[in-house]
Amino acid sequence: EVQLVQSGAEVKKPGESLKISCRGSGYSFGAYWIGWVRQMPGKGLEWIGTIYPGDSDTRYSPSFQGQVTISVDRSISTAYLQWSSLKTSDTAMYYCARTHGHPDYWGQGTLVTVSS
């Protein structure tokens, strides 16, 4: 069974750093792109970017380029989304998804709250 399990909810202060994770299982992790999606409170889905675990090829949506970093550790079948300096506007639910032309399996989501 394909599963993507994300790390737990986070509460941070503005300016702090953060790295959330997404562990895949039940399939060949290195053979499928992993994408990250943001959903701000009461708002729509926004595509952040994708990474190919096989060679770490990473592509960002223009709106998120330079704002976040996507990475992967293939040895533990885990993808990451990280911020170096959080803003209150980063408060959102973040989903990872296995991507094969489109997101076909989703993680449960990680709620990130940034507040002073």
Add this chain to the structure above:
Amino acid sequence: SYELTQPPSVSVSPGQTARITCSGDALPEHYTYWYQQKPGQVPVLVISKDSERPSGIPERFSGAGSGTTATLTISGVQAEDEADYYCQSADRSGIYVFGTGTKVTVL
């Protein structure tokens, strides 16, 4: 940046037909996918590759594409179809993008 435009809301009575459009210049170059999201839940794929219905999705859901517009149709709407719906495709560089989202209200 590239955008996929959807109407913010669609209201429909039970048993009627709901149509949701998704407009984007690059739609002719990539497949369109449609997702349903209910409050507090992960999105669920309801239409794949413009018009294919995944296993387990009711026959009342259908999709079609024509040029720069894709359409999701829900025929014989039921109360359980009340949700947010998002189209998803890619821009000319192959970067994925979601539509702006449509809230379907069943009256």
